[in-house]
Amino acid sequence: MRDVAVIGIGHTKFGRASKASLELFSESVLQAIDDAGVELKDIEALFQGAALAGFEEGQVMSAAFSAADLNLGPIPATRYEGACASASVAIRDAAMWVGSGEYDMVIAGGMEKALTMGTLFATRTFAMACHAPTEGPVGLTFPAVFAMAAMRYAKIYDIPLEKLREKMAHVSIKNHKHGALNPLAQFYKKLGALKLEEVMDSKMVADPLSLLDCCPFSDGASALVLCAAEDARKYTDEPVYILGTGQGSGGPLSKMEDITKPVSRISSAKTAFKQAGLTPKDIDILEIHDCFTIAELIALESMGFFEWGEAADAVEDGQTELGGKIPVNMSGGLIGKGHPIGATGASQVYWIIKQMRGEAAKGNQVDPVPEYGMTDTLGGDFGTLCHIILGRSKRKK
Amino acid sequence: MAGMAQEEIEKELSTVYTVLTYADYEAGLKEERLLGLKCASCGKITCHPMHVCQWCSSRRLERVELCGEGELTTFTVIRVPPEGFEADVPYIPCIIETKEGPCVIGRLDYDAERATPELIGKQVKLSGAYTYEGDKYSGGAHTCPIFKLVG
Numbered sequence A: 001m002r003d004v005a006v007i008g009i010g011h012t013k014f015g016r017a018s019k020a021s022l023e024l025f026s027e028s029v030l031q032a033i034d035d036a037g038v039e040l041k042d043i044e045a046l047f048q049g050a051a052l053a054g055f056e057e058g059q060v061m062s063a064a065f066s067a068a069d070l071n072l073g074p075i076p077a078t079r080y081e082g083a084c085a086s087a088s089v090a091i092r093d094a095a096m097w098v099g100s101g102e103y104d105m106v107i108a109g110g111m112e113k114a115l116t117m118g119t120l121f122a123t124r125t126f127a128m129a130c131h132a133p134t135e136g137p138v139g140l141t142f143p144a145v146f147a148m149a150a151m152r153y154a155k156i157y158d159i160p161l162e163k164l165r166e167k168m169a170h171v172s173i174k175n176h177k178h179g180a181l182n183p184l185a186q187f188y189k190k191l192g193a194l195k196l197e198e199v200m201d202s203k204m205v206a207d208p209l210s211l212l213d214c215c216p217f218s219d220g221a222s223a224l225v226l227c228a229a230e231d232a233r234k235y236t237d238e239p240v241y242i243l244g245t246g247q248g249s250g251g252p253l254s255k256m257e258d259i260t261k262p263v264s265r266i267s268s269a270k271t272a273f274k275q276a277g278l279t280p281k282d283i284d285i286l287e288i289h290d291c292f293t294i295a296e297l298i299a300l301e302s303m304g305f306f307e308w309g310e311a312a313d314a315v316e317d318g319q320t321e322l323g324g325k326i327p328v329n330m331s332g333g334l335i336g337k338g339h340p341i342g343a344t345g346a347s348q349v350y351w352i353i354k355q356m357r358g359e360a361a362k363g364n365q366v367d368p369v370p371e372y373g374m375t376d377t378l379g380g381d382f383g384t385l386c387h388i389i390l391g392r393s394k395r396k397k
Numbered sequence B: 001m002a003g004m005a006q007e008e009i010e011k012e013l014s015t016v017y018t019v020l021t022y023a024d025y026e027a028g029l030k031e032e033r034l035l036g037l038k039c040a041s042c043g044k045i046t047c048h049p050m051h052v053c054q055w056c057s058s059r060r061l062e063r064v065e066l067c068g069e070g071e072l073t074t075f076t077v078i079r080v081p082p083e084g085f086e087a088d089v090p091y092i093p094c095i096i097e098t099k100e101g102p103c104v105i106g107r108l109d110y111d112a113e114r115a116t117p118e119l120i121g122k123q124v125k126l127s128g129a130y131t132y133e134g135d136k137y138s139g140g141a142h143t144c145p146i147f148k149l150v151g
């Protein structure tokens, strides 16, 4: 396999969009093309994450229409669906295809317009990524899945639930602080100075998770230009290399041995680290899947950044802030930046690359710029996990 | 003449791959019976049904009835429902570790406003079934177990 680089990145403003998702996606592609300094005619294939387009705008087979909207010609264009991890699995497969030598330059990314559905129907369609035959009739929701994980976390580590709620609230405070500083975030200039009580006293969604423990529904798109690493310097002085990727699958919640230690995530992260020849100690910045505050804690432990049961304290201690052991979600994460589910994985890569270029917003930028970064994206109730490790220099052979 | 006889093709179609269907599982719940599969290779129980043993992946499975008792491992109280469940709020999804080993998902019959973490670890038993009639995306009605505290 050849090495693969990201040479161009695009990202629409997250939040409520009036344009159609096809328009949002094309905008992010044009941004990425301009950023890379390449032409649309150079693109040989398109990989698009889109989770619920059929329910949002009555659109399936969206990837073909995206290729058409950009006059990319009859190139292969494929829609990827892995719920909230849709874009990450699209990017991973795109990297595989370029790595294989089949294509030299491709577009990978994703899009979503979840806000068109309204809270009730969006909650219904998001819950479609639960196991329909057994979890469907229960009336399970995504907040409920992570609420049950939080209940279990409190039990296993013997933390009083109110104490855990306080620790989880620090994740929301941190991510909203950085989201409020990010002009592309859904909550830009909003909720940037949350108090503990504001998070804990917000409306209960699924005990013990309240509204400010949850990411919002969002519209948005993000896209990347990938090319063979050997060609990257023809286009940019600052290519970022995809050093390792991993993907893992889970199943119904009841089949998991421990819902606070998702095997799908552990396995996926291990694969990515092994491929990159790196360990958690080498990573300078993370964008991880904080769909709910508890999810950030579980992710940090499952990926090996903290011991089991220690992430809650670490976040409270500021170890995941700027200047801490490992800055996490300096873009605002899903909670502060928004979560257009089909686009999120590409957005995470976008913000890692912005950090590596020193172009993150003031107050969010890691200094000195990170050498290695990693994304973590989760779809469903731990059903689809994907990790991407990025670096400013090529993989050591 | 090249090709395969229609009778031969039909015979291949008659192979049973699904020992216990979702419909069988749900029909059992409606009779207050928790149905699963016993593995002839490792002896363990699979529930809800799968096409292979959930523990060792063996395909040597036989239908079996579980006792319906177990321990509550986690739960939550849903206050913001998906479309179709508005009338149920607040309600309690839960995961039960059955006495036979596998965990199952269902609902807990308990006062949502009194549901505290102390419930975790309590003994429960199957007490009925909840049937959601479905919306246009659910392929018809589906049923899940309801559990209540023992004692």
Ligand SMILES: [Zn+2]
Pocket: B039, B040, B041, B042, B043, B044, B053, B054, B055, B056, B057, B058
């Ligand atoms: Zn077995």
